[in-house]
Amino acid sequence: MNIGFEFIKYSLNAKGRHGIHSPFVYNLVDNVLRKPINEEVIDRQFRLFKALKNDATIINFEEFGAGSKRLKKQRSVKQIFAANSTKNNYGNLLFRLMHSYKPMHVLEFGTSIGCGTLQLHWGNPEAKIITIEACKETFEFAKKTIEQHQVNNNIKLINSTFNRYLEEKIIEKFDFVFIDGHHDGKSLIDYIKKLEKHTHNDTIFILDDIRWSNDMFNAWKTLVNDEQYHLSLDFFRMGILIRQINKQKEHFTLKK
Ligand SMILES: C[S@@+](CC[C@H](N)C(=O)[O-])C[C@H]1O[C@@H](n2cnc3c(N)ncnc32)[C@H](O)[C@@H]1O
Numbered sequence: 001m002n003i004g005f006e007f008i009k010y011s012l013n014a015k016g017r018h019g020i021h022s023p024f025v026y027n028l029v030d031n032v033l034r035k036p037i038n039e040e041v042i043d044r045q046f047r048l049f050k051a052l053k054n055d056a057t058i059i060n061f062e063e064f065g066a067g068s069k070r071l072k073k074q075r076s077v078k079q080i081f082a083a084n085s086t087k088n089n090y091g092n093l094l095f096r097l098m099h100s101y102k103p104m105h106v107l108e109f110g111t112s113i114g115c116g117t118l119q120l121h122w123g124n125p126e127a128k129i130i131t132i133e134a135c136k137e138t139f140e141f142a143k144k145t146i147e148q149h150q151v152n153n154n155i156k157l158i159n160s161t162f163n164r165y166l167e168e169k170i171i172e173k174f175d176f177v178f179i180d181g182h183h184d185g186k187s188l189i190d191y192i193k194k195l196e197k198h199t200h201n202d203t204i205f206i207l208d209d210i211r212w213s214n215d216m217f218n219a220w221k222t223l224v225n226d227e228q229y230h231l232s233l234d235f236f237r238m239g240i241l242i243r244q245i246n247k248q249k250e251h252f253t254l255k256k
Pocket residue numbers: 062063064065066084085086108109110111112113114115116117132133134135138160161162163180181182
């Protein structure tokens with residue numbers, strides 16, 4: 001995948017609120033994505049990012065997905081933070097979605113060192129978040145980080161592969177699912193299909209790294225064309241899918 005060329009194509013297509021007729025998407029662009037982030041949260045983000053970007057702890061990484069394009073098996077927390085963690089614009093996107101829609105049951109696939117988890121949590125501290133990480137040392141580090149930066153005990157970390165978790169008895173109907181790990185197109189589609197019975201018509205699915213490879217991008221395009229999903233939103237690195245089966249099928253390319 002030529003990511004530079006893809007970015008030019010995306011930028012030429014990406015819309016602001018003009019020309020959007022869907023009330024849900026208009027509100028998303030006009031309100032949700034523009035909401036200022038309050039000082040307290042900016043301060044929390046600052047403290048978390050400062051701690052992670054200077055942390056030289058070495059993690060012996062056990063690979064369960066497609067593998068990193070940049071990092072070796074032994075990697076430091078600061079390298080993981082720089083290469084794999086959700087922060088800045090996309091971290092704020094997670095925060096704003098949580099803050100505006102207030103989903104109560106949230107699932108994250110791929111905790112890593114806990115950066116994305118905490119953005120989700122700060123967006124709506126009342127939400128019960130379940131986050132899954134297979135690599136034991138990464139999981140242990142995330143646990144410590146989350147304990148230090150969470151505002152209550154609503155985050156449950158599980159050390160498991162995504163597939164093993166999906167085989168367990170899941171009682172939740174998730175309102176919000178963030179898939180950020182594995183990076184294999186066939187697996188991505190498979191996880192989404194397996195999650196259908198644990199989600200509902202208005203569940204917001206956030207898929208990360210949709211342009212990570214041709215294979216991931218083809219999987220994204222397959223999901224966009226899937227009759228099950230009536231709303232799809234392309235934010236370049238992330239894509240959003242919602243079933244909304246009673247609505248007209250629509251796709252938008254949006255500015256972050
Ligand atoms: C890109 S990182 C996640 C970043 C994190 N969500 C954030 O927002 O900062 C992906 C993580 O998913 C984990 N992972 C990949 N494939 C997995 C699988 N099949 N089961 C469980 N964890 C997996 C990796 O170990 C890695 O830590």
